[in-house]
Amino acid sequence: MKHGKKDHNSITNLDKRDMKIAYIMLFPALIMLTIFVIIPLIMAIQKSFYDWNFYVESIFVGFENYKIIVNTVYFQKAVVNAVKFIVLIVPLMLLVSFGFAHVLKNLTSKMATMIKTAIYIPGIISGIAASVIFIFVMDYKGGIINQVLMQLGFDRVAFLNNPFWASVAIIIPTVWLGLGGNTILMYAGLMNVPSEYYEAASVDGATSFKQLIYITIPQMKNIFVLMCISLTTGTLQMFDIPYMLTGGGPSNSTLTPMLYLYNNYRDTSKGMGYTIAGAVLMLIIITAINSVVFAVIRSEKTVEG
Template sequence: MFKKNFRHDNLAAYAMLTPILLGSTIFIIVPFAYAIYISFYEWGFYQAPVFVGFKNFYVNLTDELFTKAIWTGLKFTLYVLPTQLVLGFLFANLVKGLKGKFASFVKAAIYIPTVIGLILAGVIFLFIYDYLGGLANYVVGWFGLEPIAWLAEVRTALPAITVPAIWTGFGITTLIMLAGLLDISESYYEAAEIEGAGTFGKMRHITLPLMRNIILFLLVTGFTAQISQFELPWVITNGGPVNETATPNFYILQHFLNDVLIGRSIAAALMFFVVLGAISLVIFKVLNSEKAVDG
């Protein structure tokens, strides 16, 4: 009786695990298995599934709009991610020099756009891009230029919706960069100064190599987040003009909402997931190929 079993706590463990196991199974594992299964079927809410093999995948791959959506997603990511990383890195270096209350104020203030969410960010920028009374055209007017129909022109629509994406991600990128910068021991910089290194030299030979893992982390997570973007096109442009801002997820969700048969949108989602995973993996491999310097 005294010998309490310390090793096996089956009852307690399963009681504590039941909620997470049920939740994971019902809302993640089952839908995922179901998605793989149904992607090989033609199926709607009102008819029995019919096996069609790879037809759903084939239909998507031969749909110009799907391949265009993937390109749009990549272009969008290519505009947003490097801008965000560079701005975040530069500003983090600046904030690192601030002290006390003012530093806390800056850190809190720049993070606010991140927390308000993409729907509100989209609505604000819809207002800013208004042709007649919007702030963007007002600023353009300072330079003596004609007003631009930001959201209606093929040339400007996609770059226009990258601005709210950069805006909402700027704060969190900066703060993660800052956390990384503060981890770098001051002694490295002092040693480099004695060796006669300038600001640029220190940045190039100390800061960037030691920030490698953080930049990698931000690249991979940022890539996934940006290429999955659909809220901003949804709220601001509705994918227009002529599908110019239809990102992959926008395309998938539009098809799901409008098509009678859903196998095709599910196949598209799975394919997009594979493309995305592959690209994340490539980024990871390329950047990790040179061994990161230990801090």
């Protein structure tokens, strides 16, 4: 036993050769990561403390850029909007994809494959393309919905000029785009729940609802957590759909932090450090959310179910 343990922990020559190859294989990826992620990140953090100018010496301003961005009413509004979208989109996406996954699970495998393909198709469309599609649907003058409303004798609705409808107009394509991927993820989670649990529960007389509450949901906790993280971070970074559909309006009701930072970057009257500080701030917020959720996962040791 002792001998066996020693063998298990020692690195053989074969392992050493494999490790060399592994490092060689990893090297290009590390180089790329360093060039395109790590160095720009370090530079961004550094620049966020400067009144950055390309033509004269940049001035160190400490946390001044952060102070300005945090106190900017439009950035605050954008963060509030992002929270609003998180509250609306994340539960909606969880519910819809969970429902779809349940339907898929109970279908024959041939039918399930067909439906999986069908609902995944929007997932390969870019946000920009999806926005264009929804512009055709919701356009004030020539949009499909308004044409139908007018045929039915109703007045046109300016969907994108009304804060409520503008938010709905953002949420629908966002959910539509993410539905396929999230449903597949849910479906995979559902298929991983051991069927013996359900059989035992049935024998004990548990109803379908009780099985859902006491077996399915607890067993899929990690999937829910994973989806919450990705949906929350994705919503915090939402840019393309509001940019295309509403431009952040009306009355900044769909302005997101990324859209604000983009508009700010294009405002040449402001220093670049201020925009970078906002971007770094968003990075910190997103990293913090991820860290907290991952800490929760680790502490509850639910990985093995």
